[in-house]
Amino acid sequence: MAEQKINPMLKTALELGPVVVFFAAYVWLKDRVFTIGGADYEGFILVTAGFIPLMLISTGLLWKLTGHLSKMQVVTLVLVVVFGGLSVWLNDDRFFKMKPTLIYVLFGGALGFGLLRGESYLQSVMDAALPLTHDGWMILTRRLCGFFFGLAVLNEAIWRTQSTETWVYFKTFGLTAAIFLFFLTQGSVFKKYGTGEDTPET
Known part of the structure; x- marks a missing residue:
């Protein structure tokens, strides 16, 4: 299926937006510690937890709008979910x-x-x-x-x-x-x- 054309600025926002949000959220929360369910989580872990669904949403929208995802985008998303998930789950x-x-x-x-x-x-x-x-x-x-x-x-x-x-x-x-x-x-x-x-x- 051929890739459908979308607004270049929208495409860039969907591709780079999650990374920008991750960075901004980390700068905001980096020095804070959150207690959830009796366990302490540093700001980096919480930002990572938020980054995973954000990547899923942005990549899903990109696929819906263009009808295409590159192999690099798919592999990157899988690794974000797997290794980001492990970091959050194991608090590491x-x-x-x-x-x-x-x-x-x-x-x-x-x-x-x-x-x-x-x-x-x-x-x-x-x-x-x-x-x-x-x-x-x-x-x-x-x-x-x-x-x-x-x-x-x-x-x-x-x-x-x-x-x-x-x-x-x-x-x-x-x-x-x-x-x-x-x-x-x-x-x-x-x-x-x-x-x-x-x-x-x-």
């Missing part, structure tokens, strides 16, 4: 902090598996937006595969050695900026191996 923030690591390992591993088969799985999801030759896709895929594994290692280093507040800032701004900068620095690949908007590689 470590599970939620592991989530980005698993996301990047899974996507890096998927890209790496495709490369071993001589294919670019990245092309199958981005070809319409970035028409490149086969060589261009292979180069970009190799770089993104290594980049994902690098982000996984970095996330592990941050959450295991830094405070929760530092990790939240890193997750909200650092990872987003890193991905943006990665594609920004791939201009030479797009220029050298681009096929032109109307002449995608066959």
Whole structure:
């Protein structure tokens, strides 16, 4: 089923809104402790508990409005529910902090598996937006595969050695900026191996 077009601002709000709300709620509640059912929960755990249904609602709306969800969106939602749920259930923030690591390992591993088969799985999801030759896709895929594994290692280093507040800032701004900068620095690949908007590689 082809993706239906919706207002770009609405699409962006549905994709990024939950993360923005999570960050704002954490800043508001980070220093508070709540007693529920005889157990003490830090603000981070309560914010995580609220983030799970918010992600479900926003992703559901995105699917309803566009008729399409990418594999990355589906995997991310599943991991948010599973690891966020574990953090809330066990009152342990470590599970939620592991989530980005698993996301990047899974996507890096998927890209790496495709490369071993001589294919670019990245092309199958981005070809319409970035028409490149086969060589261009292979180069970009190799770089993104290594980049994902690098982000996984970095996330592990941050959450295991830094405070929760530092990790939240890193997750909200650092990872987003890193991905943006990665594609920004791939201009030479797009220029050298681009096929032109109307002449995608066959």
